[in-house]
Amino acid sequence: MKIRLVEEDHLETLVLNGPVLLVDDDEAIVSFLKAYLEALGCRIVTASNGREALDAVNKISPAFIILDLMMPFMDGYAACEEIRKLSGAPILMLTAKMDEDDKVRGLLAGADDYLTKPFSPRELAARMQAILRRISGSREHFRRIRVADFEYDEERHHFSWKGTPLYFTFQEAKILIHLAENKTRILTREQLLEVLYPAGDSEVTDRIIDVHIGNIRHKFRAIDSAFDLIITCRGIGYSMKEEPYEN
Numbered sequence: 001m002k003i004r005l006v007e008e009d010h011l012e013t014l015v016l017n018g019p020v021l022l023v024d025d026d027e028a029i030v031s032f033l034k035a036y037l038e039a040l041g042c043r044i045v046t047a048s049n050g051r052e053a054l055d056a057v058n059k060i061s062p063a064f065i066i067l068d069l070m071m072p073f074m075d076g077y078a079a080c081e082e083i084r085k086l087s088g089a090p091i092l093m094l095t096a097k098m099d100e101d102d103k104v105r106g107l108l109a110g111a112d113d114y115l116t117k118p119f120s121p122r123e124l125a126a127r128m129q130a131i132l133r134r135i136s137g138s139r140e141h142f143r144r145i146r147v148a149d150f151e152y153d154e155e156r157h158h159f160s161w162k163g164t165p166l167y168f169t170f171q172e173a174k175i176l177i178h179l180a181e182n183k184t185r186i187l188t189r190e191q192l193l194e195v196l197y198p199a200g201d202s203e204v205t206d207r208i209i210d211v212h213i214g215n216i217r218h219k220f221r222a223i224d225s226a227f228d229l230i231i232t233c234r235g236i237g238y239s240m241k242e243e244p245y246e247n
Contacts, residue, residue, distance in 0.1 A: 014128060018063030019043040023053040023079070024094065025071045033066070036121040050074025050082070057086050064128060069095040069106065077109045084110035088167040090131045092124070100205070108211050112170035131170055145180045147242055148229055152177060164223050171196050172212050172219075179230065179240045188237040213238055 014020075020037060024030050025048045034044045045060055047053040049071045056062070065083065069076035076093055083091065093111040095102060106114050112131060115124055145152040149162045159166040159176070168176060178195045179187065189206035196208070213230060220227040231239045 014040045014042050014125065014132065016042060016063040016132070018089075019045045019060055021045050021047065021053065021056050021060070021062035021065045021089075023047045023050070023056075023066065023071070023076075024068040025049060026068070029068075033121060033124065037125065040125060050076070050079030053079050054082055054086070057083055057089075062087065062089050064132070065089050065091045066124070066128075067091055067093050067111070069093055069102075077105060080106065080109040080111055084167070084169070088169075090128075090170045092127060092131070094119075100207075104208065104211055107169075107171065107208060108215060110169050110215075134170070134174065145177065147180050147183060147240055150180065150229060152180060161220055161223060161227070166219055166223070168216065168219065169212075171208075172216050175209070175212050176216055179238060183240055183242050186233050186236055186239045190237075192237065209237075 014037070020042045022030055022033060022037070022044055023046070024033075027048075030046050030048075034046060037044055042064075045056055045062065047056050051073050053065075053067065054074075057065075065087070067076050067080060067083075071079070074082075076095070080091060080093065083089075090113075091111045093106045093114045094117060095106065095114055096117045103114055113127060115127055143152075143154045145154070151160050152158070153160075157173075159168060159173070174195050175192055178192065189209045192209045193206050213232075217227065217230060220229070229240055231241055233239060
């Protein structure tokens with residue numbers, strides 16, 4: 001199948017440092033999206049279920065993952081959770097469900113964004129571009145942000161706590177970096193939501209922020225049960241304290 005991009009698509013070449021893993025059990029969708037993304041310069045690896053996706057992540061270290069929610073053997077939720085143990089690559093989840101709880105569950109499992117079926121390939125590519133632009137955010141000088149025993153190396157997009165590496169989804173990373181940049185300042189849920197969706201998204205509520213903060217804390221506490229760097233300001237939002245930790 002050959003795809004010809006028309007001028008009206010207004011799409012940039014997708015520049016990635018590795019392949020895109022496309023996971024869906026619908027052969028027609030996989031065939032069409034594969035051809036479309038290849039026309040945008042992507043190298044595509046496909047999988048038809050969650051088990052195959054995990055095998056692929058172990059073998060190829062994908063730079064981006066497109067993951068269908070409803071699949072045999074292992075659904076997208078379970079696959080996403082397992083993939084997050086292996087990879088920090090952005091995950092765009094495809095779902096036919098519209099319920100907010102389903103979207104929250106997908107984000108909680110580790111997805112960075114979701115796209116509801118039916119969708120156009122142009123919209124999918126545009127979502128990918130938006131995520132990649134935010135991640136790469138080109139700067140001449142890279143920063144190292146340190147708060148207590150937390151450190152973020154912008155050049156390598158590397159997070160650590162007391163020297164132990166940590167891996168976050170794209171949206172978790174955006175929230176964590178913004179909290180660290182503002183240190184002891186209290187940020188409202190609405191302000192943090194604006195960090196994730198600068199153009200606004202009527203389908204997303206500030207409940208998503210609580211989900212991401214819970215996920216972030218869980219990952220820190222998995223390596224340090226005493227972690228309490230992020231403070232909940234009830235009824236307002238969150239802040240990050242700067243007191244030094246003792247190793």
